[in-house]
Amino acid sequence: MRRSYSNTIQTFNKIQTQVFQALYSSDENVFVGAPTGSSKTICAEFALLKLWNKRDNSRADCVEPYQEIVDQRVAEWRRKFGNVQGGKEIVSLTGETSADLRLLEKGDVIVCTPSQWDVLSRRWRQRKNVQTVALLIADEIQLIGGEVGPTYKVIISRTRYVPAQTEIKTRVVACGASLANARDLGEWIGAPLHAIFNFLPR
Template sequence: MLDFTIIPEFRWDEIHGTTESIWIMTPLLDLQPLPLSAPYNKEFESTYSSTIHMFNEIQTQVFQADNNVYVNAPTGSGNTICAEVSLLRLWNMRDQHRAICIELYQEMVHLHVVKWRAKFSNLQGGKQIWDVLWHQRRNVQTIGLLIADEIHLVGGEVVPTYEIVISRMWYVLVQKELKARIVACSTFFTQHKSLWRVDG
């Protein structure tokens, strides 16, 4: 559950018009699963060596990318590791940018904070953090990675705030021409084209 002040200045149609975006979904390629040592990153290896030894097909396809990515795969396919790899990739870059992970429910925020502090140490979590960041636009402009979890729930009646957060973040990135990466994860979702019409 997110709780923050919404300023009524969102004007999507004025920026993008009313035309629909066309997204080409990438099927899984016939790639040989890569070993954990493939990123040539000792920190990465030490973090995951006790839990995995090989990337699965989905992780193999996305772990070296720097572009926006939508991981639409069944539960248990390693979506979370795809998001975590994007974190490590960001932190290995020369420029120090912030990473934001947006979750629908406070319980999920707490779960990720506990889990990621054990893996990555110095992390913060909670609805108040996004509120502080959003009120300081210069802080928003330092975001290099936005992880949107459970993105298949966008557009539902229960979670309109989640949709607003992601849409507003996308709006700022476009307006300011910021080169932040968006990694969106969802369980298997057949209506992904409708989803991208909402937030693409």
């Protein structure tokens, strides 16, 4: 972990420090609500690094609300994780199903919009690589109340349903702005009370 951050961060901020144990030392579902600019992306990265500690070639899916954020995330994580454990393959979906199935097979982290993941995961029974996604990072989860909300709700509900049918666990880590109903949202994604973090907007 030190190698991933030693060039950019001397110490983690207060929010990162408080959520670290829940994200890096457990496999529980977690909700992190914190103000814009508090580096919540690094909190999500703790869950990625936890996943990679298992060294079992598990893949992760990171859902971003808009394509421009997908592109930023892919560029950032390719720089940051390109040399982790021999190099992690960070891919973004295209919206073209046959190409995306190939990307899903080769990617360690699949970054996509809610609608792109909805299309791929809809036929999860026929797609083993969808069933075996071990971590879903749902970013900007506060937008569940906006235009991407219905699709976001569908893919998170599906992500929680599939393990109940396959007995292959998928961890859900949701990050977003501070919310008035954080406990409700955290419980909906399956996070225990001690893994629901909602910091003051200021």
